[in-house]
Amino acid sequence: MTVVDDRVAATSDRTDRAGRVGDSPVRPDGAAKVRGEFAFASDMGVENMLWGCTLRSPHPHAGIRSIPIGPALAIPGVVAVLTAEDLVGTPVYGLISADQPVLASDVVRYVGEAVALVAADHPDTARKAAAAIAVEYEPLPRLTDPAAALDPATPAIHPDGNVIRRMAVEHGDSGAGAGTVVVEGTYEVGTQDQAFLGPEAGLAVPDGEGGVDLWIATQWLHHDRDQVASCLGLAPEDVRLHLGGVGGAFGAREDISLQVHACLLALRTGRPVKMSYPRDESFVGHVHRHPARMRYRHHAGGDGRLVKVEAEILLDGGAYASSSWAVVANAARFAAGPYRVPNVVVDAAVVRTNNPPCGAMRGFGAVQVCFAHEAQMDKLAAVLRIDPVELRLRNALASGDVLPTGQTITGTAPVRECIEAAAALPLPAPAQPESDEWLALPGGVGRTADPRRVRRGVGFAVGYKNLMYSEGFDDDSEARVRLEGGVATVACAVAEVGQGFVTLAGQIVRTVLGGARAVIAPADTTSVGSAGSTSASRQTWMSGGAVLLACQDVASQVLAAHAERRGVPVQALRLTEDGRIVGAGADGGDIDLTVAEAAGPDLFEATAVHRHQRTVPLDDRGQGDADVSFVFAAHRAVVDVDVDLGLVRVVQITTGQDVGRVLHPTQLMGQIEGGIAQGLGLAVMEELVVDDGVIRNPSFTDYLLPTIADMPEVLATCIEQPEPGAPLGAKGVGEPPTISSTAAIAAAIRAATGVDVTRVPVRPWDLI
Amino acid sequence: MTAEVQTPYELTVNGRPRLVEDALPTESLLFVLRERLGLPGSKNACEQGECGSCSVLVDGVLVCACLELAGATVGCEITTVEGLGKAASNGNGESDPLDLPDMLSDVQRAMVEAGGVQCGFCTPGFVVAIHDLLARNPAPGPLAVREALAGNLCRCTGYGRILAAIQSVVDARTDDARTDDARTDDATTDDGRAVDVRVDGSRTS
Numbered sequence: 004m005t006v007v008d009d010r011v012a013a014t015s016d017r018t019d020r021a022g023r024v025g026d027s028p029v030r031p032d033g034a035a036k037v038r039g040e041f042a043f044a045s046d047m048g049v050e051n052m053l054w055g056c057t058l059r060s061p062h063p064h065a066g067i068r069s070i071p072i073g074p075a076l077a078i079p080g081v082v083a084v085l086t087a088e089d090l091v092g093t094p095v096y097g098l099i100s101a102d103q104p105v106l107a108s109d110v111v112r113y114v115g116e117a118v119a120l121v122a123a124d125h126p127d128t129a130r131k132a133a134a135a136i137a138v139e140y141e142p143l144p145r146l147t148d149p150a151a152a153l154d155p156a157t158p159a160i161h162p163d164g165n166v167i168r169r170m171a172v173e174h175g176d177s178g179a180g181a182g183t184v185v186v187e188g189t190y191e192v193g194t195q196d197q198a199f200l201g202p203e204a205g206l207a208v209p210d211g212e213g214g215v216d217l218w219i220a221t222q223w224l225h226h227d228r229d230q231v232a233s234c235l236g237l238a239p240e241d242v243r244l245h246l247g248g249v250g251g252a253f254g255a256r257e258d259i260s261l262q263v264h265a266c267l268l269a270l271r272t273g274r275p276v277k278m279s280y281p282r283d284e285s286f287v288g289h290v291h292r293h294p295a296r297m298r299y300r301h302h303a304g305g306d307g308r309l310v311k312v313e314a315e316i317l318l319d320g321g322a323y324a325s326s327s328w329a330v331v332a333n334a335a336r337f338a339a340g341p342y343r344v345p346n347v348v349v350d351a352a353v354v355r356t357n358n359p360p361c362g363a364m365r366g367f368g369a370v371q372v373c374f375a376h377e378a379q380m381d382k383l384a385a386v387l388r389i390d391p392v393e394l395r396l397r398n399a400l401a402s403g404d405v406l407p408t409g410q411t412i413t414g415t416a417p418v419r420e421c422i423e424a425a426a427a428l429p430l431p432a433p434a435q436p437e438s439d440e441w442l443a444l445p446g447g448v449g450r451t452a453d454p455r456r457v458r459r460g461v462g463f464a465v466g467y468k469n470l471m472y473s474e475g476f477d478d479d480s481e482a483r484v485r486l487e488g489g490v491a492t493v494a495c496a497v498a499e500v501g502q503g504f505v506t507l508a509g510q511i512v513r514t515v516l517g518g519a520r521a522v523i524a525p526a527d528t529t530s531v532g533s534a535g536s537t538s539a540s541r542q543t544w545m546s547g548g549a550v551l552l553a554c555q556d557v558a559s560q561v562l563a564a565h566a567e568r569r570g571v572p573v574q575a576l577r578l579t580e581d582g583r584i585v586g587a588g589a590d591g592g593d594i595d596l597t598v599a600e601a602a603g604p605d606l607f608e609a610t611a612v613h614r615h616q617r618t619v620p621l622d623d624r625g626q627g628d629a630d631v632s633f634v635f636a637a638h639r640a641v642v643d644v645d646v647d648l649g650l651v652r653v654v655q656i657t658t659g660q661d662v663g664r665v666l667h668p669t670q671l672m673g674q675i676e677g678g679i680a681q682g683l684g685l686a687v688m689e690e691l692v693v694d695d696g697v698i699r700n701p702s703f704t705d706y707l708l709p710t711i712a713d714m715p716e717v718l719a720t721c722i723e724q725p726e727p728g729a730p731l732g733a734k735g736v737g738e739p740p741t742i743s744s745t746a747a748i749a750a751a752i753r754a755a756t757g758v759d760v761t762r763v764p765v766r767p768w769d770l771i
Numbered sequence: 772m773t774a775e776v777q778t779p780y781e782l783t784v785n786g787r788p789r790l791v792e793d794a795l796p797t798e799s800l801l802f803v804l805r806e807r808l809g810l811p812g813s814k815n816a817c818e819q820g821e822c823g824s825c826s827v828l829v830d831g832v833l834v835c836a837c838l839e840l841a842g843a844t845v846g847c848e849i850t851t852v853e854g855l856g857k858a859a860s861n862g863n864g865e866s867d868p869l870d871l872p873d874m875l876s877d878v879q880r881a882m883v884e885a886g887g888v889q890c891g892f893c894t895p896g897f898v899v900a901i902h903d904l905l906a907r908n909p910a911p912g913p914l915a916v917r918e919a920l921a922g923n924l925c926r927c928t929g930y931g932r933i934l935a936a937i938q939s940v941v942d943a944r945t946d947d948a949r950t951d952d953a954r955t956d957d958a959t960t961d962d963g964r965a966v967d968v969r970v971d972g973s974r975t976s
Binding site for chain 1: 795797805806810811812813814815816817818819821822824851852853855856869871872874875878879880882883884885886888889890891892893894895898914916917918920921922923924925926927928929930931932933934
């Protein structure tokens, strides 16, 4: 086990400058970022460019009678106004199925759906022009209740129907009798927003020959490229995407936002067009985490061992499908939690409504069910009078166990170790009722807390999910490494969104190609194949693997060339783990030099495609080896609650996280703390309030993100059990911190208040 | 351009006079810095004063540039994140800087070394706000740090590594003050103001 805090401290000593895998070198883009010189997509601009703006629907559901664009075109400075009539390519797009109009033509299905586009010489002019388009709408009945959407009698609001996917996971004996103890519960999760800070932004530059270049903040350049080309009616090679600096993503940049719109305007006007969403538009311009309603029934023996878990899960997908098809499958597969459960019956559905579209967000379906299954575990523990941690340990999954899908865990599954580690970290000092440090109390410097009316609670939760894409999807990654003159240039189309892949790629280079300087080339769709999406905690494994393979190929080439130069057989030399070539020379002397030294000024290059093991689709009972690998984490939360005002302060979070192998202690800790912050947000702060299809709080004034004053102490222990099949032995680390931290905080609030918290985020009025 | 263009005016940014032409009177200081003066370091995350990504100093006072009318800052000393270092670095990170460039201020350096930077969008605002905090309070306690920086949102880090960065700067400055009272550091002047200016107004495309 590794206590990461210690290693972060150890490696902050500047003498550690090898920068290899396992060290904590600085980010290669760090200096530019702290100086304000790093070019985010929203920072880009060129001479003669126009500003694009989107006119969006104010209605959750309405027919469009007319879109009079004349008044907008008449405004000085306006260069173009486009509607659906101007589209020449495929008029719809979508991550998994193309069901979302590029621009609405006859009907709008959510507040914020794009209806028209404007290009003008100033962003204010573009916004004024958009506001001058008085679209004539005919409001239609709103379908905003997901339960109604599941009813076959409800009229379809889209040609593809209202049920995006309904699936079962049935394992063991679905008719198995009850155990000794049965607990039931109904749970609800509100809508969370990814709320990355860098707005959706892009710059489209026409090439004058019918093609276009787009600098864009995204998570997946090549998939964007394919969708954009299709919607523009162009060949993929005529649409070239370049990664603009990405100001956070968390799932919200997997879908198309302004990509097609900016290119349409650029191609129509023949001028570069920049688009950058203001925050209120960002809130309707990307998908959200699915709100969920869940009903659970857990059966257990008197010893606490689970006998059966039944779950009904309903996710609201909003107006368009996005990645809902895959999100609901995650919710279904991981519905029972990281426990041995012989009998499982899950009925999971995601439906279409006139609410804002939902899709990917960190944790991807596992977050919602974790809140529910962990509440159920606590209920069981209470009924059986077993300590909640002990109950979890008795049921903890381990390698070799069979999951509800019938898949056997062949990799590592240190669930027990995660639980024990989170439980073993020290508890914080007791609350001090006389404290005048208001910031440390619920309500903060608002000084609303009566310290005598503050109650402390401790809660525990465990969660898991898959790494990489599932159900037969081959999300491979390509990388090319070119070593010349001591410089190794890595080309890989990974979207660096802040997670630190650029750092890791350099570490891999310095580890395999000893003595080489690493240069990470800008990511684009022209110089290398797809790296897949920066999502599903997959880039370290998939693209890290591709870079590793390419580096190893280069190193082997260098070794062969050096063997020839030294007149020895290739077998006389070998590569070491720190990137050196060693062996016996022809004269009997030792050969020992770095790969970069051996390469000298010569050019060596290799391209590698990395694939994960094949997975298969689930059958109609939700059975099949659908996943590549699984990752686990446990969280313990300590909260103080003002029981009169229902205000919560999270005092401490500890975690035991399954990481496979620590590759960069500092970046790992950053993922853990950052993920926990988002879990804390979902627990007690963050909710996109959607009222009959209308978002009521699309601003940072009203959608509350955790601040530095809200974040508790975080202590982490990482479980290092190298994962078989993982290129570096490492599992993805981005999502696990977000999965069970929310559930742990909810449990701690229950412990502090005695209130049966069945919904997150927890609001003050839920507690008083 | 529309007919409401304002008479040209001059702003003093990072110690240098900068002429602003063709601006609308409604343009914020943030917009003018980013779109007219080639200083995109101040970021546009919320444009309503909630996130601190556009933090700048106006006559030594920490403000959100999105809430200031540019025309109202004529005659003021404006300091942006671009004014806190020494010289230009090299773009989006194509180099392999295992050793960070000397041009960074101590706060900037600590933010990178401690892992306080992930996506980096909040980073310039934090850098300016931390300089301001430590100029006013050289040894803030943990709660004082949290209260002072509660106006700067970060969505990536959970703030832990940012707090570590601040602590390392406080520790280093305290050590420096102890060992060399007379020491001065160009990159981190006592009042947090710029002492050197990046002249480069070029744009990345």
